[in-house]
Amino acid sequence: MEEEEEEEEVGIGKLPEHVVIEIFVRAGVCEWPQICCVSKKWAWVFRSDCFWQGALSFSYPLLPNNWWAGPIPPPLNPKRRFMALYITHHLFASDPHTEELIGHCYLFLRDQLLLHPSLMPPHSGILHGTLIDQFIGCGKSRDVAHDLASRIWLAVVDNLHEDHYTFSLLKRLAQEGDIFLPYPYTRSLKVQWRVFEKLFTDFRDCFNNLDYYDILACAKSRFHPIPSAWLGR
Numbered sequence: 106m107e108e109e110e111e112e113e114e115v116g117i118g119k120l121p122e123h124v125v126i127e128i129f130v131r132a133g134v135c136e137w138p139q140i141c142c143v144s145k146k147w148a149w150v151f152r153s154d155c156f157w158q159g160a161l162s163f164s165y166p167l168l169p170n171n172w173w174a175g176p177i178p179p180p181l182n183p184k185r186r187f188m189a190l191y192i193t194h195h196l197f198a199s200d201p202h203t204e205e206l207i208g209h210c211y212l213f214l215r216d217q218l219l220l221h222p223s224l225m226p227p228h229s230g231i232l233h234g235t236l237i238d239q240f241i242g243c244g245k246s247r248d249v250a251h252d253l254a255s256r257i258w259l260a261v262v263d264n265l266h267e268d269h270y271t272f273s274l275l276k277r278l279a280q281e282g283d284i285f286l287p288y289p290y291t292r293s294l295k296v297q298w299r300v301f302e303k304l305f306t307d308f309r310d311c312f313n314n315l316d317y318y319d320i321l322a323c324a325k326s327r328f329h330p331i332p333s334a335w336l337g338r
Contacts, residue, residue, distance in 0.1 A: 126156050130163045157183035165190050175242035176235050177213045215261050234290050251289035258296040272308045279323050305335040
């Protein structure tokens with residue numbers, strides 16, 4: 106360990122911090138987790154606002170002002186903004202310079218669903234309505250707002266970790282009663298289908314008999330017919 110620290114001080118560790126940041130931001134996002142593991146000093150660099158501001162300037166130059174009206178506030182730090190831009194660009198294949206809000210809405214929904222296990226996330230209808238209000242408040246049409254909110258829901262559900270908390274969350278989403286609201290505030294059937302699909306495929310082994318037949322009854326009440334792959338344990 107001491108030898109590694111000495112080698113670092115002889116090499117890149119002797120460079121000024123702003124030069125180190127310039128090197129790291131050019132390494133590529135996929136390399137950053139490995140770089141963080143090299144030393145505590147390098148891990149600290151990735152925790153600094155200076156690094157994330159440098160990453161923003163390098164990857165997304167000439168960004169417009171990120172202020173907007175609506176229930177989802179703009180980010181307070183450069184790391185959050187970089188994450189939103191990266192998600193908009195790579196997960197949704199949208200222009201981060203004009204559609205930055207998509208990434209922020211994704212992070213908002215993910216954070217709301219992944220609250221501390223002791224806390225119950227808000228009803229999905231409330232979260233869906235918040236996304237709709239945000240997009241309409243920023244000038245999107247009702248159809249576009251509904252489509253974007255549905256795409257965000259699908260992306261968040263698809264990227265949840267396969268663990269007990271996610272299983273409990275998906276069960277809750279599947280069992281939620283419908284709130285009858287006018288379009289575009291109604292939840293997408295595609296999203297509801299994906300929730301059941303993940304439960305009956307990725308989490309099939311997590312069910313006990315009572316839970317399985319309860320969720321199956323919920324699925325049958327919403328979809329006709331249901332896939333044969335969902336039947337049987």
